[in-house]
Amino acid sequence: MPYTPPQGLTRLAFGGDYNPEQWPEEVWQEDVRLMREAGVTMVSAGIFSWALLEPEPGRHDFGWLDRLLDLLHAHGIRVDLGTPTVAPPAWFYRAHPEALPVTREGVRLSFGSRGAICPNSAAYRAAAASITEQLARRYAGHPALALWHVHNEYGVPVSACYCDSCAEHFRRWLRARYGTPDALNEAWGTAFWGQRYGGFDQIDPPRATPTVCNPAQRLDYARFADATLRENFTAERDILHRLSPGIPVTTNFMTALSQCSSIDYWAWGREVDLVSNDHYLITDGRRTHVNLAMAADLTRSVAGGSPWLLLEHSTSGVSWQPRNPAKAPGEMARNSLAHIARGSDGAMFFQWRQSRRGAEKFHSAMLPQAGTDSRVWREVVRLGADLESIAGVAGGTTAADAAVVWDWQSWWAQSLEWRPSEDHDARERADTFYEALYDRHLTVDFAPPEADLSAYPLVVVPALYLTEAAAGRRIRRYVEEGGTLLVSYFSGIVDEHDAVHPGPYPGALRDVLGLTVEEFSPLGEGERVGIRRAGATEGDGADGRGGHDGGSGAGHPDRLTADVWTEFVVPRGAETVWTYADGPAAGRPAVTRHRLGRGTAWYVSTRLGAAGLGELLREVCADAGIPARDELPRDVEVVRRAGGTGEYLFVINHTGAEAKVPLPGRATGTELLSGEPVSGRLAVAGGGVAVVRLQE
Incomplete structure (x- = not known):
């Protein structure tokens, strides 16, 4: 709306x-x-x-x-x-105890808190x-x-809620979604473990089961809820x-x-x-x-x-x-x-x-x-x-430099049981990629997989396990038309029913990335691997400390340390930029770049921390034509918002030291919290905030 x-x-x-x-x-x-x-x-x-x-x-x-x-x-x-x-009041629950919600384990919750509601009552x-x-x-x-x-x-x-009333509503929801039991059986893959249904009346919510419940059923119940x-x-x-x-x-x-x-x-x-x-x-x-x-x-x-x-x-x-x-x-x-x-x-x-x-x-x-x-x-x-x-500033809009593709339904699917590693967390990847972008002083828009991405020079896909085929085609078109894409591991794997896309991983994204993945090889708890630039010799920049290590040339390291996940990547048009220095995939590609049409698609097949991703983003941003903002101090936010009465620059200093931030171009302005005129470089005290109304 x-x-x-x-x-x-x-x-x-x-x-x-x-x-x-x-x-x-x-x-x-x-x-x-x-x-x-x-x-x-x-x-x-x-x-x-x-x-x-x-x-x-x-x-x-x-x-x-x-x-x-x-x-x-x-x-x-x-x-x-x-x-x-x-x-709802106590009298309501006294008259309608069935309106209290039931957990997946069959426990009916009690009145005495808030939000104790069966939404289908x-x-x-x-x-x-x-x-x-x-x-x-x-x-x-x-x-x-x-x-x-x-x-x-x-x-x-x-x-x-998993009560009988919710079960009835779920069956109606499934009938509207699939039409016939045969269509539902195909979508849920009920041939596995003999779960086939002969009618919608046979289906219950995915309550507690002896072992892992059908993941497609769990995913649909999340959508239904x-x-x-x-x-x-x-x-x-x-x-x-x-x-x-x-x-x-x-x-x-x-x-x-x-x-x-x-x-x-x-x-x-x-x-x-x-x-x-x-x-x-x-x-x-x-x-x-x-x-x-x-x-x-x-x-x-x-x-x-x-x-x-x-x-x-x-x-x-x-x-x-x-x-x-x-x-x-x-x-x-x-x-x-x-x-x-x-x-x-x-x-x-x-x-x-x-x-x-x-x-x-x-x-x-x-x-x-x-x-x-x-x-x-x-x-x-x-x-x-x-x-x-x-x-x-009221009514104004905030300008973004890049987009992150994020999807709640993909998160639901990835969070279900029996994935390759319980250490891999979609939320953690989104948080960490965002932190790396934040430390590059980039303002970010988030976008659903079906969005038009053409306005962004850089699009990041940190955790899109569930990727519909149409979304894969849109992302490919974005790159072909000149965009720069950065994708993290375990993306593009399944369709909207949690069924693995036909052919090798990464399914819906393998063409845009120009590679296939033969096999996932998650790491053990606490295990780490090194990755090094393609062409770098064994000892270059390696000091074994984790995170990102020291390296050669203007502070750009030739070795990074990763954990949680590795893959056996096979380039199919992509070039290898970083390789695994050790671990189960030693000598194989760890980070690749695929030039496609007028754009470029990068792939990271292991888990890097925010510092390591920051080093990688230097090269990715250069591909995207996004200038480095190395003059801005770490933990000092600089955000522009266009209001109904002008252009505003917010500088928020989360450090304990004074920060000096250049105004954009030849702009001058008035710092509104103090009323002082400013030009050139703006000084913001440690822990302070400045809001400048710009005059170009």
């Missing part, structure tokens, strides 16, 4: 989830006073309020929500109003439609209403469109690859009026700002390049990881402005006031337990002022 911004919001969105039902009403007056002090422009409300709005079946109490919306409107604060369908669907209709009829014309927020984080924590959740969303959306025309409808995604895998966001992005996303730093030792940038780029891509909205992130620590450190001073602003640089039209948080009770009472908030005499509060107020100073 085309991008529809929040109604009546004239500035960047700034605020958070507001749950005033947790507090006496006299606190509300203090809340709105402090919201104005902080520069809050919008809050999300009502997301978990079903039990208050409908305390008994069919009896509604909207008085408190009326007073809340009137109060917010009186203080100039817009409202993202939730349908509370992620958390007729009772749930009816109750959700009823409360949504009541809200729409009452608040469609309220002057505070800016945006409808359906449900909350679909797929989290329950992505699929995603489609079922989307049906729930569109049912509520259509009610809101009908009764509240002109107000956009969204639901908060979680596109970060490490956080949510069960939703095909390419499909979901087409169903919302405004793509919104929740993002939380994963503090497991990785460079968290790289994952943040990746999530923002992916969300913008799901939005088709249009602006989107960061609907949740945290002011400081969260509460649900094994260890939850506080954010460092200035980190909240860097996080917020990095999302805006990459396309968000605001920075919203969970939540406004930190809870005293419940599961998330230790999750940080805009107004912390420490109150207004705290570092977090002072940074919140400063951020509100900063967002006001860069309001002109």
